[in-house]
Amino acid sequence: MKKLLLGIFLLFSVNILALDAHFRLGGITNSSSYNKESGSFENYAPTFGVEVTQSFALADLGVGIAYNKSADEVEVETVPVYGLAKFNFFPLIPVQPYIVGKLGRVLYTDDDYRDKDGSLYYGAGVGMYFFNMEAELLYSRTKMDDDNLNQVSLVVGFSIF
Numbered sequence: 001m002k003k004l005l006l007g008i009f010l011l012f013s014v015n016i017l018a019l020d021a022h023f024r025l026g027g028i029t030n031s032s033s034y035n036k037e038s039g040s041f042e043n044y045a046p047t048f049g050v051e052v053t054q055s056f057a058l059a060d061l062g063v064g065i066a067y068n069k070s071a072d073e074v075e076v077e078t079v080p081v082y083g084l085a086k087f088n089f090f091p092l093i094p095v096q097p098y099i100v101g102k103l104g105r106v107l108y109t110d111d112d113y114r115d116k117d118g119s120l121y122y123g124a125g126v127g128m129y130f131f132n133m134e135a136e137l138l139y140s141r142t143k144m145d146d147d148n149l150n151q152v153s154l155v156v157g158f159s160i161f
Helices: 001-015
Strands: 019-030 044-055 059-068 076-088 095-111 120-130 133-144 149-159
Touching: 019 059, 019 120, 019 133, 044 076, 044 149, 059 095, 076 120, 076 133
Parallel strands: none
Antiparallel strands: 019 044, 019 149, 044 059, 059 076, 076 095, 095 120, 120 133, 133 149
């Protein structure tokens, strides 16, 4: 029993300083209609943000903030802040695939059609860690009254520390 407790203590004491931060750049597109505009994958807009995570045994838990610029047809810019969980299934190999879930609120929305702040934001996707970088494909939804802004993003993250 003492060896088990000592092992758990050592595992958590090593991970207590294992904070990871990634600066993320990518593209985002609209996957469905919003305000009765036709949705398509033809118009991309830049997205960037920062995520800070704490590593645990099979999961990374953390927080993030992003800026999603508006695409041409749907003129909505959002700044979501969110909590996230990334589940690594192979934590000991150099290239680590993961699934991710995000949940949070939109701090700012620049919307030509509505004036909404504090909307619900959530997303799910897949990604991969490789060396000091990450790549992620994410489907996200921003809930706005009777309508939703659905988006797909592809981002690459670079380790800050």
